[in-house]
Amino acid sequence: MHIDIIEDLPSLAKLEDNWNTVYDEDPEAQIFLSWKWLHGWLSCIHGPWFILAAKAGKAADLPYVAFFPLRLQTTIEDADIIHDMRMAGSFGADYTGIVCRPEMENKVLPAFARYVRHMNWARLNLDNLRMSERRVRLLLACFPKAGFRYSEANAVNKVDGIDNSLCPYVTLPGDWNAYLDTLSTNTRQKIRRLLKQVDEPGEYWISVSTSETFEQDLKTLLGFWETKWRPRKGDRTDSLVRSNGAMLTRSFQSGLVYLPTFWHGERAVAALATLVDPRKRTFSFYMTGRDETFEGPPAGVILHAFSIRHAIANGFSEYDFLRGNEPYKYSYGCVERKIRNTIVETRDGRNLRTGIDPRSIPDVLQKATELHKKGKIAEAEMGYRRILGAQPKHADALHRLGQLLVAKADFVAAKRVFRTLTAVRPGAAKAWQCLGQVCESLGEHEQALRQHLEFMRLQPDSPDGFVAVARCMAKLGRIAEINAALLAAIEPASGPSVRKWRDWRSIPDRQASDRSISA
Structure with a gap:
């Protein structure tokens, strides 16, 4: 294969x-x-x-x-x-x-x-x-x-003992009355009585989502769901609401969602979202929510019965309650399947191959950056280095590793990293500035001067470059040149001193090049 x-x-x-x-x-x-x-x-x-x-x-x-x-x-x-x-x-x-x-x-x-x-x-x-x-x-x-x-x-859920590996489902016959005959007498009579309340004109009714109403219907459903489950799910609730909302929206746009809402007059009481598979002819109940303050007829029973009747009428062969062996599901005539x-x-709990999967690099970078911000330097450094092991020219990992090494005062290693970064991103002014600053920290002021001149070439209007060049020249004893640099730093980019400085700065740059300074 x-x-x-x-x-x-x-x-x-x-x-x-x-x-x-x-x-x-x-x-x-x-x-x-x-x-x-x-x-x-x-x-x-x-x-x-x-x-x-x-x-x-x-x-x-x-x-x-x-x-x-x-x-x-x-x-x-x-x-x-x-x-x-x-x-x-x-x-x-x-x-x-x-x-x-x-x-x-x-x-x-x-x-x-x-x-x-x-x-x-x-x-x-x-x-x-x-x-x-x-x-x-x-x-x-x-x-x-x-x-x-x-x-x-x-x-098995620790709170209520529900086993989510057990999944009840109903095999649907071709006729609604034939389905009702499979239920207990009490359940059959209850369903008929409840559906009669929404089938006939009165205070209770059911709407089914359309492209015009879906957004509001979904908002209603998720609002009810959130109110019920936030006390148990806590901080996870917001992300669950977002992911379920996004999934159901995408699925609805693909024709895969059946969403009825139960109303008492103008008050939405409950909603139920089912995933519809027209290829396999299945209805899969995904989530429901109801107004916990409503004291009328059982909204959940009404919506499930309404959905099952709709599924049978449209030729579907299965109504799946998905994960969880909640007792109420079995009243609809379910058998169950087990998932694993x-x-x-x-054996050693480590990855099968050395290094990291290249697909994971964005996630590793995000996690390493978060650790870096939290002061967990060793873990962050390991993350950056693993990225570079998989992708040696990853610019963001190089930059952040270099910053980390500077914070550790490991200027020799930081210099190597920033030197690589300037090769990977020669047009990135910040890389040259960082390299120049590291060279200064090592006392290599002539090398630093060359990096700062390159920074100036890429960002000619930044006063930081002029100041850095002047600082390096002071260390090198080139006092006569400092006044020009400082004057240029405080004038507008179009000022005469700046123009003079731009013409003049090529001289030390050529001198630095002639010396063939090594990294």
Whole structure:
């Protein structure tokens, strides 16, 4: 099998037809692996993602037969950079997995595993994995216990005891009354009575989001959800609201969201968002929220029953309550499936390959910079150096490492770093200024003078350059030249002293060049 890596949205966009063909043929594929959902999700997440795409050979016209969506997370732990490989849908998808033509899985799954094994990571998180045991065995066989450790993440919520590895769902018949006949007598009568209240004209009614109302309906839903869950989720609430809002908006734009809102007169009481997969004919209940002060009929029961009836009427075959074995779900006639959260770790807890994955460089730079600002110098320096180990000419890492070394008074090392930076970014005035300042700190005033002259050439209107040049000349005993530099520094850029200085400054520059000062 030949494996390609897809890691940008334009490349992913070109695969839509190929992806849909494989998706339709794969009995294990589900909404969170659909091209539309993934494309929307990947367009709004932070951090590097990539998709392994498998085909039978290298020929450009061969179609792909499988896709393995992944993402990379990076942390700095114990003075080391650790990469976590995760499923690409993680934190937004209730299910993850691989899309594969079923007749190819015996070849594809081991090929994907071998490819992943040769990448740079310390932990492979197969979170919310909805995959047959057959495929799981094929995937994990390439990670022998001699080199890797296995564990299962605990999916049971400590607060309420809900097991999020259990996922109730209903197989829908073709007729609404046939579905009701599968329920208990009490539930059937309750649903009929409640739906009658919204079907007939009266104080209760249900609207379904359109392109004109979706933004406000989503705001209503997220507002209700936030009010309920903020006490438990705390600081995570804002980021969850943002990510769920972005995902549902993208999904709605792709035709994948069904969002009914339950009203009491002009008062919105509750809303429910369901992900709709027209290819697999499934409804997947994603989130709900309600006004906790409302004392009328049970809004959740009404919205679920309304959505199930709509799904049956439109030919859908499954209503999935997704993760969590909350007791109320089973009153709708559910059975359950089990997903897994398997973690594969290297034995020593370090990345499989030395250095860092180049995809992680933006994240490592951000984290190292944050550590630098917090005064965690050793960790920040390690981060900058790991970036430069992977990309020796990374300008931002060079600049920030140089600043860190100056703060440590390691001027010799800082000089080497800033010298490299001037080669990488010869047009960056700041790099020459920093190099000149480091040379001054080392007492190398003639070298410093040359760097400051280059800074002046790039930023001729900056008085800092004139002052620095004058300072170096004072150290070198070139007193006769200082007055001109200082006078030029305090005059406008068009003043006669400045013009004279610009003509005159080429003399010491040539002298410095003639001396062939070494770094």
